[in-house]
Amino acid sequence: MTQTNRIDAGGRVDRAQTLEFTFNGQRYQGLKGDTLASALLANGVDIVNRSFKYSRARGIVAAGAEEPNAVVQLGAREETQVPNVRATQQALYKGLVARSTNGWPNVQRDVMSWVGKLGGGFMPPGFYYKTFMAPASMWMTYEKYIRKGAGLGRAPHESDPDIYDHMHHHCDVMVIGAGPAGLAAALSAARAGARVILCDEQEEMGGSLLDTRETLDGVAAARWVEATVKELSGLENVTLLPRTTANGYHDHNFVTLHERRTEHLADTASEAGFAGESRARLHRVRAGQVILASGTHERPLVYANNDLPGNMLAGAVSTYIRRYAVVPGKKLVLSTSNDHAYRAALDWKEAGREIVAIVDARANPDGDLVRQARDSGIRVITGSSVVEARGGQRVTGARVCAIDLERFVVTGKTEELECDTIASSGGYSPVVHLSSHTGTRPQWNEELLGFVPGEVKGMISAGGVAGHYGLDKTLADGERAGREAAQKSGFSEAQITLPATRARRDGPACALYQVPHEKTALRAPKQFVDLQNDVTAAGIELATREGFESIEHVKRYTALGFGTDQGKLGNINGMAIAARCLDRSIPEVGTTVFRPNYTPVTFGAIVGRHCGELFDPKRYTALHQWHVENGAEFEDVGQWKRPWYFPRTVNGKKETMHEAVARECLAVREKVGILDASTLGKIDIQGPDAREFMGRVYTNKWAQLAPGRVRYGLMCKDDGMLMDDGTTSCLADNHFLMTTTTGGAAGVLEWLELWHQTEWPELQVYFNSVTDHWATMTVTGPDARKLLSELTDLDLDKESFKFMDWRDAVVADVPARIFRISFTGELAFEINVQANYALHVWKKLFEHGEKHDLTPYGTETMHVLRAEKGLIIVGQDTDGSVTPEDLGMQWAIGYDKPFPWIGKRALSRPDTVRGDRKQFVGLKPKDPSVVLEEGAQIVFDKEQAIPMAMKGHVTSSYYSPSLGHGFALAVVVEGRDRMGQTVYLPMPDGTVHEAEITSPVFIDPKGERQNV
Amino acid sequence: MSNASAREFNTVPAGNPGVESPLAWSYRQQKVSSPASAGVVLREKALLGHMVLRGGAIVLDEAVRQVLGMSLPAKPNTITRDEAGERSIQWISPDEWLVIVPGGEEFDLEHRLRESLGDAHFSIVNVSGGQTVLMLAGDHAREVLMKTVSFDVHPSAFPVGKGVTTIFAKATVVLRRASETEWELVIRRSFADYCYRWLLDAASEYGVDSQ
Amino acid sequence: MFYIHCPYCQEYREEEEFHPRGQGHLMRPADPDNATDEEWGDYLFFRDNPRGIHHELWVHSVGCRKFFNITRNTVTYEILETYPMGEQPTITAESEKLRKEQGVQTADGGWQTIGAQPDSRALNEEISS
């Protein structure tokens, strides 16, 4: 197929490089330098999509980020699919494959029209809800087809072959947009010495200068762009980011930029020749000053059938002609409210195509461009507007009427003009989106007929977005912004001479948004306000009539400015229509809030490298290697990877978890086992007031604990609820080693600091984490002493090294600190060594342990063994609503301690002393084979009607190999008074388990085994 | 070996039992590469002595001058080093400093500091087993850091002699600018493998020399 | 993402290095044992939730591990000052009110600028989308 709309000269495309591409299955050719949109227009492709709601044929309207229709699904293969790409922003590359997003099954055929017809000619706002929500159960069925038909883009079903990454930046001045204002700002700030980042969403920097008719210093403006970009790229203090969209503007001048790094070259980074590099990069910029130079978007006029392919923005027509050497039609009618749009007609004429007429809503337009148009023989119809486009699949004509702006009516006679393209311009809307992300409201400027950015601390808006139109003003304002930003960053003024412009006089524009029609909005052919969301003028009118007066409500009722479009073309027109219907001014109606992201960002870029192996840190102990080599199955405990159990292979068959845990449990109860307990939190506490501090943060007493001794402690919040537990050893009078739960380590350290720094700064004490410094190995079981004695000279006799003692020793030639504490109920030694020596000691223990049948065990066995002893796990048996009293741990509550320790006062509040609190007990299922479900609810009367009165729940439940039956820990209302009573646990499948309330200690209630 | 107020403990064995740095596991998992032209160089400074010093700046300064012949950095986020560059003291917080010395020196240093500090209120904690130092250098070292930490690593914001505790990807790091060309990353033992993997990944596009 | 000046590190750090710990300047009753249930309940559970100036307790958890206070505008998210434990704020809701009465321009609850006229403000209250 030939590029019928390509012109022979001009443009910034490389005619020597032809690129093949595929759109909706058809093969086409474009040129290097094209966007997908310009290449489609060059090939005369009119229909690029079907509309969201009415399934109407749609063509390309704009040339940039504001394009509402040409939203495509990109990607040659399943794994390279990218949804919601704007064809106007996608550079053409060889082999590009794209499809219409809303094209199922075919853009040319109107499959969705039945939906449109259901609602009659006009689908009112809320149509989908009103029509399809009854019966509600069917919505799921309808929705699938409507969504598929409407087409919202789709994610790939295969893994993405590309990688994405993040980069953090800091700069003095972040310039957003590299048009005339942005370039002048960047140059001015950079020459002053500031650290500058300049980003621009397009392939090339330059913005409007790349297609302007105006000259700078008497030559094409693009020449100044080239020179400026060249200078900036040579400066060490400048980072240039083309193809990079500023997508979000967050608190305190934090800006996120989405850089497309290889997407303009090929389907994947490796096909583009950048294997191993990221396809897209999210830059996270903390800027001293932000210069917002995002320019303006042209507003289309809202007239009947303004969505037919062939209706375009006037500025886009100029851009396609001058930048891409594409004339998107043969016969043009231009409908405008301002002078600037006239350049579309001039460009069109110079490209050698027919310009039928310029229709100007103003009575007496007289600016320089108007004169130029008249002088070149173009017919100018004044006081009129295109009120309706004619045509089916493409514009075939325009109906022009005289209009009365004041009374909003059509006057005078109608004229039918034959044409295939209607360009329209209702003025320019500053691109205030980013400023709006910060929460500031745009300000209405009556003179500009547009909203300009509100005030944001640290932001300077420059050029078009600030309402400075005209090249000379834009450049000067950019230079001023750059200078101010550099000064605010502490740099002095730099010398910069702006290029000379030729003065052009523009006449005043008139306020025109919706164009009046002979019929009411409801009866006239559809006048589209938001093309992407299919919102019409009639829809907005109806919404206001149905009582939606707030623009935020109108937005939600009609979908105006929703989704990926974020109201770039439609918002101001929508507000203007709402204002007219409500008989208010536009500023009284206000604007809705624009939210990040400005244009869609791929999930890949948001995730960056935080995926796969690097999704979250995996924390390993010093013994990890051994666990892996010995076949451990791992359990995630927070970020830690802890051995869960060590399955053995018996007779060629790998043990199940149940089998392995049963074996490990019995090994500890009968012989000796070993656990890697290195993940326990450990906090070194030093200072003369260390002991006093311990007394204040623990519920129990610490005044008498002698060096060489260890004590178990409970820690509450000031509401009396248990927050952590663990043992603390007195190393010396002013020196303690506290252990915390694995998950509580960081939180407890911060907790201690909180109380020290905010409540008791007078106490002389320091806390430091030593969790990673020490590796901890628990050797436990009746043979533990026998084994350990082979590796140390320390006297392990029960009289000289008592239960709850600690000693310094040397184990397997390594200095060690041994604690005689037990979490299993058996004789146990917790050996701490400096972690770098841990693997050596562990291996030595196994060398000697073989004859004792030393068995490594994991967290599952640890849980069974501690539960058999009724030992709690904070966070499993407690949930932030459990007091030490509830747990039956009165022995660990020092009510008579002198200082009102944390949690004490709350233990006498009415709620914590009420009689019907849940108390910690054991449960023995009546059926020994039953292992109750953790979390199962407990009731006292199984015959009662649903909803039953729930009286407690199971907190821990296991099968005990030592007891030969299942057992559980639970909290039950007044549980301690119900020993021996039967309770019931109704399950979702209808079965009801019976269990007896028992003491939570199932094995060795007197604690003799750990004391041998 | 101990005084009444605090318990000293020499964790270094007298003999020569097997010792492994926090990165031993990672080295066995990851291919070591040393391409001809590497944009990034990664080396572990393994098995050093790491101590955390807490207390008032004035007393601690006097003690480290006496014992180490170095002054305590009083300015936030700065580091002082001895002439050989082997011993360093880093400001961590208004009452906390990180001392790094050649491996094996830490216990003697702790002992002498305790003697020198006498009855003052202070704490000294040996954390040598809990962390290690990774040296990062090469033409693209700064880009690797920009992919990793949100702190500003531009020379104007991060001169030689500066050190900060900050976020490293989803872990934490003590990041130090050791010289014009070298960065030091003090990383925690249990996060060492994650940090190492992250760095290899971030540096891969520039070519990594990991020895 | 806030950019927070740590009064101890004496430089700005990214928000991810910090943890917020709720309302600042909370006082634990000096004599808990003799505090009434109501006083203790107030201390435990009741917090201010102002629109505008708020004093908060934060900790530089990945950094110097020190707690400090932030005076923050809960509407604009502007951080007006940070100061160490034990110090009092120099900017308070009262001082801001005074400044305004004296005609000093300050940010006003997100309505830093006029997007909609005050009389239609209710219609334009932000709703999350």
Ligand SMILES: [Zn+2]
């Ligand atoms: Zn700090």
